[in-house]
Amino acid sequence: MSVFLVVATVVAQICTLRVLTALFLGYMGFTWVHDWYRLRHIPGPFWSRWSIFWVIRDLYKGTYINKLDELHAQYGPLVCIGPGWVSLSDPNEIRRIHQVRSPWGRGPAYEGLRLGPGVDASASVIDKQKHHQIRSKLEPGYYGKGVTQVHQQVDERIMKMVRIIHDDYTPEKNSQCHGKHLNLSELIHYLLVDTTSSLAFGRSFGCLDRQEDFHEFIETSVKKLPIFIAISASPIVQAIMKQPMLKVVMDWVGLLGPIALIAKKAAAERFGAEKITQQDMLGAFVAHGISQEELETETVVQLIAGSETTMTGILNTMLCLLTAPDAYRKLQSEIDEAIRSGKIRSFPASESEAKSLPYLQAVIKEGLRLLPPAGYIPKGCGHDSEVCGLRVPANVNVDISVKSAVRDKAIYGEDADVFRPERWLEVTGTKLFLMDETWRIIFGGPSRWECLGKGLALTQINKVYIELFRQFNFTIVNRGQPFQARGSRTWIITDFIVAVRARD
Numbered sequence: 001m002s003v004f005l006v007v008a009t010v011v012a013q014i015c016t017l018r019v020l021t022a023l024f025l026g027y028m029g030f031t032w033v034h035d036w037y038r039l040r041h042i043p044g045p046f047w048s049r050w051s052i053f054w055v056i057r058d059l060y061k062g063t064y065i066n067k068l069d070e071l072h073a074q075y076g077p078l079v080c081i082g083p084g085w086v087s088l089s090d091p092n093e094i095r096r097i098h099q100v101r102s103p104w105g106r107g108p109a110y111e112g113l114r115l116g117p118g119v120d121a122s123a124s125v126i127d128k129q130k131h132h133q134i135r136s137k138l139e140p141g142y143y144g145k146g147v148t149q150v151h152q153q154v155d156e157r158i159m160k161m162v163r164i165i166h167d168d169y170t171p172e173k174n175s176q177c178h179g180k181h182l183n184l185s186e187l188i189h190y191l192l193v194d195t196t197s198s199l200a201f202g203r204s205f206g207c208l209d210r211q212e213d214f215h216e217f218i219e220t221s222v223k224k225l226p227i228f229i230a231i232s233a234s235p236i237v238q239a240i241m242k243q244p245m246l247k248v249v250m251d252w253v254g255l256l257g258p259i260a261l262i263a264k265k266a267a268a269e270r271f272g273a274e275k276i277t278q279q280d281m282l283g284a285f286v287a288h289g290i291s292q293e294e295l296e297t298e299t300v301v302q303l304i305a306g307s308e309t310t311m312t313g314i315l316n317t318m319l320c321l322l323t324a325p326d327a328y329r330k331l332q333s334e335i336d337e338a339i340r341s342g343k344i345r346s347f348p349a350s351e352s353e354a355k356s357l358p359y360l361q362a363v364i365k366e367g368l369r370l371l372p373p374a375g376y377i378p379k380g381c382g383h384d385s386e387v388c389g390l391r392v393p394a395n396v397n398v399d400i401s402v403k404s405a406v407r408d409k410a411i412y413g414e415d416a417d418v419f420r421p422e423r424w425l426e427v428t429g430t431k432l433f434l435m436d437e438t439w440r441i442i443f444g445g446p447s448r449w450e451c452l453g454k455g456l457a458l459t460q461i462n463k464v465y466i467e468l469f470r471q472f473n474f475t476i477v478n479r480g481q482p483f484q485a486r487g488s489r490t491w492i493i494t495d496f497i498v499a500v501r502a503r504d
């Protein structure tokens with residue numbers, strides 16, 4: 001009898017297992033066919049019909065941004081890149097999706113960008129109402145209150161950087177550094193991490209003073225961010241991040257280590273019985289109702305969103321200038337002339353002084369245009385809609401190939417792939433308006449998701465350029481490969497080595 005029972009149980013279990021396996025496989029098969037069927041009319045490579053693996057791999061390898069650009073060149077402005085994913089490159093359609101009253105929002109893939117399960121921040125929250133609430137607490141800090149303090153912080157760091165270049169890298173000043181080359185990507189990284197940390201946490205990491213990667217933030221972002229970004233595209237990770245209950249299990253401290261602890265400490269100082277009240281960016285966030293928990297994540301977001309991007313803008317523009325001698329000379333003489341005529345009086349130059357130099361403004365726009373620092377995150381729509389004349393089903397991730405959009409030949413001319421700042425000075429009226437509006441896509445604008453740090457990024461880029469060109473001349477050392485760049489959602493630029501000479 002008992003033998004019979006055991007045999008029966010085993011048989012039943014095998015059957016249950018089989019039934020479960022069959023159900024599971026059936027479900028997977030159904031989802032796959034369903035995904036394939038929904039997107040079968042959208043052009044795209046063969047592999048995109050099967051798996052999202054390719055997207056994850058290219059995000060990890062840092063080949064994603066260029067891959068999207070190549071796919072658009074081959075398949076047109078709307079391309080299927082994976083089950084439930086398409087990519088869009090048409091600037092007019094991107095601007096339409098961005099419109100204020102558009103039904104489009106952030107796509108399902110944003111779930112994966114949370115710093116931990118259920119931890120929402122401005123950059124990851126999908127719900128429009130919640131996003132609006134977080135933004136309204138942050139905007140006064142980013143745009144208004146405490147701006148004088150922001151400029152002081154930026155100026156102080158730029159002066160430090162200039163002093164380091166003078167003392168350690170120019171043979172004119174210090175005969176011992178003959179032949180010593182400057183790791184420009186490293187120094188600019190120190191500059192931005194120092195400024196952004198002083199704004200985000202109320203105290204600077206002090207990388208410039210130590211001339212080292214304090215708290216290993218740079219190391220962390222170079223090594224861990226690609227992993228974080230890549231797995232965020234996985235539907236499994238997105239499902240996990242949706243669950244606030246898993247928060248206890250997966251504390252985001254694990255992901256970012258010491259940085260998360262600094263953020264916690266900095267936020268704690270602004271709350272509680274002995275809180276510090278200060279007229280700075282953090283102070284403005286707190287004054288407008290941010291909670292301690294929100295502050296902890298927003299400061300980390302600020303550090304990640306603000307340093308790598310601005311750095312890419314500065315370094316790529318520098319590379320463009322170093323490989324276009326005419327533009328280099330033109331910019332340097334515009335700056336020299338402005339100093340001679342008294343247009344620039346401050347040191348470091350103020351932002352309004354910088355903005356009065358038309359060629360500098362054109363150089364900055366053109367440098368950001370050729371390598372948009374942030375390839376951003378997919379948008380989505382709750383119902384079926386039409387994009388580029390094709391039907392896009394509800395809740396598909398529509399990724400945006402910013403790089404392809406801002407090299408559109410109909411908008412920027414046949415030589416759109418070339419660094420030519422003059423293009424911004426040759427046109428007026430609607431033509432210029434269209435170029436400008438398309439350029440705003442680089443910062444996620446014009447839209448309700450436009451970058452909060454845009455003003456801050458442009459302030460820094462403007463000031464850095466005037467001081468670098470006022471005081472030094474630069475030459476590329478490795479002509480074959482001036483720098484290494486990996487691009488997934490943002491770029492990581494390393495090993496930009498230059499030789500420096502002090503000017504008069």
Ligand code: HEM
Nearest residue numbers: 122123305306309310313374376377443444451452453457
């Ligand atoms: C050249 C430099 C920069 C570029 C190109 C850039 C680009 C972008 C883009 C494209 C987005 C929209 C992402 C999306 O939702 O699809 C964004 C959002 C954001 N950026 Fe930037 N960014 C830059 C610098 C900065 C800086 C310096 C900070 C702060 C210190 C910053 C903070 C943010 C924040 C907080 C958001 C989220 C805004 C929201 O969710 O509404 N960014 N940025």
Ligand SMILES: *[C@@H]1O[C@H](CO)[C@@H](O)[C@H](O)[C@H]1NC(C)=O
Nearest residue numbers: 183185186213494495496497
């Ligand atoms: C430049 O600095 C980066 C970051 O600190 C470092 O990883 C790299 O090895 C340096 N490159 C050279 C050639 O010194």
Ligand SMILES: *[C@@H]1O[C@H](CO)[C@@H](O)[C@H](O)[C@H]1NC(C)=O
Nearest residue numbers: 328329332473501502503504
């Ligand atoms: C700096 O570069 C400019 C433009 O190439 C050149 O005219 C000038 O002589 C250089 N100055 C020094 C000190 O190298």
